[in-house]
Amino acid sequence: MTTISYEAVPTVEGDVAAAPGNTLVMKFGGTSVGDTQKIRDVARRLVTAREAGQRVVGVLSAMGDTTDDLIRLAHEMSPKPHPREYDMLVSVGERISNALCAMAIRDLGHEAVSLTGSQAGIVTDTFHGKAKIVEVRARRLHAELDRDQIVLVAGFQGVSTELEVTTLGRGGSDATAVALASALGGACEIYTDVEGVFTADPRVVAGALKLPKVSYEEMLEMAATGARVMMARSVEIARRYGVPLHVRSAFGDSEGTWITKEENLVLEKAIISGVTHDTSEAKATVLAVPDRPGIAARIFRALADAGVNIDMIVQNVSAEGATDISFTLPKTDLPAAEPILEMLAAEIGAKGVVYDPDVAKVSLIGAGMKSHPGVAADMFEALGEAGINIEIISTSSIRVSCVVRATEVERAVQAVHDRFRGYAEERVGA
Amino acid sequence: MTTISYEAVPTVEGDVAAAPGNTLVMKFGGTSVGDTQKIRDVARRLVTAREAGQRVVGVLSAMGDTTDDLIRLAHEMSPKPHPREYDMLVSVGERISNALCAMAIRDLGHEAVSLTGSQAGIVTDTFHGKAKIVEVRARRLHAELDRDQIVLVAGFQGVSTELEVTTLGRGGSDATAVALASALGGACEIYTDVEGVFTADPRVVAGALKLPKVSYEEMLEMAATGARVMMARSVEIARRYGVPLHVRSAFGDSEGTWITKEENLVLEKAIISGVTHDTSEAKATVLAVPDRPGIAARIFRALADAGVNIDMIVQNVSAEGATDISFTLPKTDLPAAEPILEMLAAEIGAKGVVYDPDVAKVSLIGAGMKSHPGVAADMFEALGEAGINIEIISTSSIRVSCVVRATEVERAVQAVHDRFRGYAEERVGA
Numbered sequence: 001m002t003t004i005s006y007e008a009v010p011t012v013e014g015d016v017a018a019a020p021g022n023t024l025v026m027k028f029g030g031t032s033v034g035d036t037q038k039i040r041d042v043a044r045r046l047v048t049a050r051e052a053g054q055r056v057v058g059v060l061s062a063m064g065d066t067t068d069d070l071i072r073l074a075h076e077m078s079p080k081p082h083p084r085e086y087d088m089l090v091s092v093g094e095r096i097s098n099a100l101c102a103m104a105i106r107d108l109g110h111e112a113v114s115l116t117g118s119q120a121g122i123v124t125d126t127f128h129g130k131a132k133i134v135e136v137r138a139r140r141l142h143a144e145l146d147r148d149q150i151v152l153v154a155g156f157q158g159v160s161t162e163l164e165v166t167t168l169g170r171g172g173s174d175a176t177a178v179a180l181a182s183a184l185g186g187a188c189e190i191y192t193d194v195e196g197v198f199t200a201d202p203r204v205v206a207g208a209l210k211l212p213k214v215s216y217e218e219m220l221e222m223a224a225t226g227a228r229v230m231m232a233r234s235v236e237i238a239r240r241y242g243v244p245l246h247v248r249s250a251f252g253d254s255e256g257t258w259i260t261k262e263e264n265l266v267l268e269k270a271i272i273s274g275v276t277h278d279t280s281e282a283k284a285t286v287l288a289v290p291d292r293p294g295i296a297a298r299i300f301r302a303l304a305d306a307g308v309n310i311d312m313i314v315q316n317v318s319a320e321g322a323t324d325i326s327f328t329l330p331k332t333d334l335p336a337a338e339p340i341l342e343m344l345a346a347e348i349g350a351k352g353v354v355y356d357p358d359v360a361k362v363s364l365i366g367a368g369m370k371s372h373p374g375v376a377a378d379m380f381e382a383l384g385e386a387g388i389n390i391e392i393i394s395t396s397s398i399r400v401s402c403v404v405r406a407t408e409v410e411r412a413v414q415a416v417h418d419r420f421r422g423y424a425e426e427r428v429g430a
Numbered sequence: 431m432t433t434i435s436y437e438a439v440p441t442v443e444g445d446v447a448a449a450p451g452n453t454l455v456m457k458f459g460g461t462s463v464g465d466t467q468k469i470r471d472v473a474r475r476l477v478t479a480r481e482a483g484q485r486v487v488g489v490l491s492a493m494g495d496t497t498d499d500l501i502r503l504a505h506e507m508s509p510k511p512h513p514r515e516y517d518m519l520v521s522v523g524e525r526i527s528n529a530l531c532a533m534a535i536r537d538l539g540h541e542a543v544s545l546t547g548s549q550a551g552i553v554t555d556t557f558h559g560k561a562k563i564v565e566v567r568a569r570r571l572h573a574e575l576d577r578d579q580i581v582l583v584a585g586f587q588g589v590s591t592e593l594e595v596t597t598l599g600r601g602g603s604d605a606t607a608v609a610l611a612s613a614l615g616g617a618c619e620i621y622t623d624v625e626g627v628f629t630a631d632p633r634v635v636a637g638a639l640k641l642p643k644v645s646y647e648e649m650l651e652m653a654a655t656g657a658r659v660m661m662a663r664s665v666e667i668a669r670r671y672g673v674p675l676h677v678r679s680a681f682g683d684s685e686g687t688w689i690t691k692e693e694n695l696v697l698e699k700a701i702i703s704g705v706t707h708d709t710s711e712a713k714a715t716v717l718a719v720p721d722r723p724g725i726a727a728r729i730f731r732a733l734a735d736a737g738v739n740i741d742m743i744v745q746n747v748s749a750e751g752a753t754d755i756s757f758t759l760p761k762t763d764l765p766a767a768e769p770i771l772e773m774l775a776a777e778i779g780a781k782g783v784v785y786d787p788d789v790a791k792v793s794l795i796g797a798g799m800k801s802h803p804g805v806a807a808d809m810f811e812a813l814g815e816a817g818i819n820i821e822i823i824s825t826s827s828i829r830v831s832c833v834v835r836a837t838e839v840e841r842a843v844q845a846v847h848d849r850f851r852g853y854a855e856e857r858v859g860a
């Protein structure tokens with residue numbers, strides 16, 4: 001079984017010459033292709049780019065609820081659908097939307113061809129339902145583009161090294177688009193239902209601003225801390241291969257947000273890129289853990305082996321030979337984590353485990369904070385002045401995250417955003 | 431472009447050893463796989479055959495209305511959907527039903543794998559929407575069967591010699607099943623919503639009987655003259671490669687009708703196999719055609735070039751240097767045929783063309799009639815005694831067809847069936 005991932009090791013197809021630089025991969029999400037009228041709009045957009053002289057590749061998600069309907073069918077059929085057959089089933093949704101779009105483009109007088117993931121050379125590993133892209137064999141893509149075709153590629157799917165149909169799991173269509181852009185040497189536009197990346201969620205924070213640019217690293221931190229516009233997965237591929245990403249609205253023509261290399265940003269102004277929040281996690285605390293080497297490793301190894309995703313971990317200094325260890329984890333992982341933690345607590349002689357699902361995480365992200373001391377202190381001050389208690393703190397070189405009560409999350413985001421509003425306005429040029 | 435058809439020239443894959451003889455291909459039509467419960471029933475049937483020691487291949491049509499829904503989407507998208515993209519679109523229906531069935535089989539504790547037409551090695555010519563099978567590359571099929579898998583193959587589709595997804599047009603799933611049976615050296619069962627092949631349409635004729643056996647040739651004539659249970663296309667493949675076909679009900683366990691070689695029938699008893707009827711055709715008559723060589727050829731060549739399917743042609747002996755030429759054609763071909771005929775009539779100096787859509791064809795089929803003179807006379811007599819006028823007669827060695835008024839067709843079928851009822855009962859052993 002192949003375990004090398006395109007997302008880990010660059011692979012370049014030896015027999016394909018470097019592509020011309022004016023290739024554009026345009027990806028459209030499910031809400032942008034909800035019905036035939038919307039697919040016609042997407043077709044027009046692709047044709048406009050072609051007429052502007054670009055070599056155009058479209059990647060369309062499945063129409064609206066198609067994939068959900070297929071998943072429902074699978075679960076109606078079987079309590080535990082076989083992964084290979086599941087992929088055979090759910091991969092048809094993208095094939096439908098891309099074939100329809102090719103028809104619409106031809107009606108507009110342009111040449112178009114829709115390709116399955118397999119025909120487009122998207123080679124993946126063998127993990128059905130969550131395959132990773134291993135390689136893009138771009139020979140046919142180049143041939144079709146050379147024949148002046150607008151090429152449509154079914155996102156979210158590929159063919160495994162064992163020649164089976166695979167799907168790429170969450171964020172798979174974005175991953176397809178970015179991988180194609182890297183293989184073809186072009187930029188990648190992600191058309192979505194928001195206008196770009198904002199300094200905070202505009203539904204929550206008054207005064208949130210659209211960012212013209214963010215760095216890959218900032219976007220990764222924002223994605224990891226609750227921003228939903230892009231998943232870390234495709235940003236990571238773009239970062240590794242230097243693919244310029246443009247996140248923009250499918251329902252208008254205004255510029256969105258470019259995700260790009262840090263050197264392209266004016267860093268003096270780039271102190272913060274945004275405030276994110278996440279209410280999907282819970283907090284667990286193992287009480288009075290005996291202070292012996294290897295105890296923390298034992299807890300988190302057991303959780304990792306059970307597939308539990310741990311986020312923040314805090315351990316205070318030991319007092320009287322015992323300490324509390326707190327961490328956050330997705331609420332959906334609680335059922336898997338609880339029996340393991342109860343067992344471990346008994347084994348290691350801890351006092352017990354307490355769970356708290358009513359927490360939220362507020363994060364401040366900014367590539368520039370590396371060279372600006374005091375950013376974290378400013379954030380804590382803003383929360384303190386708003387009367388909001390901080391339960392856990394964790395930091396990276398470009399991020400500060402605080403766990404607060406879930407009931408206070410909106411006030412917390414607003415307070416932090418207000419505090420850094422001047423920087424945000426400076427950054428977006430407002 | 432490849433024009434060799436599997437339906438014309440046998441191709442045998444050189445590197446595949448002859449298959450064991452106990453392979454069974456089981457094909458299920460759209461009504462047999464209408465929902466997940468019915469697919470579960472199909473899965474049980476496949477498993478039962480596997481447990482009886484057969485190497486089992488299932489070919490499922492698309493669920494109920496899936497393909498119709500996709501066709502509607504295509505026409506909503508485009509007034510004239512591009513044929514290649516149309517095939518990409520409509521071929522997904524079979525992929526869904528076969529993947530679901532594989533899941534259900536696995537839940538029953540057996541191994542199963544669903545294959546696309548391409549994965550199953552169904553190679554076709556390049557005529558999108560109506561491709562013909564050129565070759566079956568059975569290597570993967572053999573490999574999966576050797577691994578004790580129940581193999582499910584998406585019917586109605588293949589991969590062209592230019593590596594594009596193709597669909598096989600009407601009767602395509604049956605063609606897939608029979609071609610697979612020929613490549614794997616097994617029998618083919620067609621599960622459908624009727625119990626087999628009857629001596630006449632049981633909805634029309636009182637006393638119609640289910641035939642235990644018919645010859646390929648009889649079935650071809652019955653299909654060509656209105657019997658809907660099997661299309662001529664797949665019977666023709668079965669005949670060429672000697673595949674035993676078993677047409678039977680998907681909703682019961684009783685034996686259906688075997689379609690087989692003539693020598694397997696007891697011919698003394700096989701005078702007739704059935705009475706068929708067809709109300710889908712119209713009659714056209716070109717009046718007072720000048721009696722010159724080449725005139726008929728000119729008419730029918732022009733119609734053939736326009737894709738009009740001509741069935742019966744009758745030309746009476748010439749009187750006074752001119753003759754009427756009558757023929758039948760599908761009513762749906764009338765719009766294409768009419769302008770051609772008007773133009774030709776003027777060019778060749780005929781008196782005009784008259785059309786009659788209110789006709790029906792009644793046919794009597796029987797491999798045994800070759801050695802039983804008088805069968806045609808018996809049929810005409812039966813119609814005459816019922817007061818039914820015969821407008822056109824045409825015969826082959828195993829068929830007599832009469833065109834009558836459409837309003838009289840049911841009485842005509844009943845009269846002919848009553849006349850030959852004794853032979854029919856003898857044949858079915860009643």
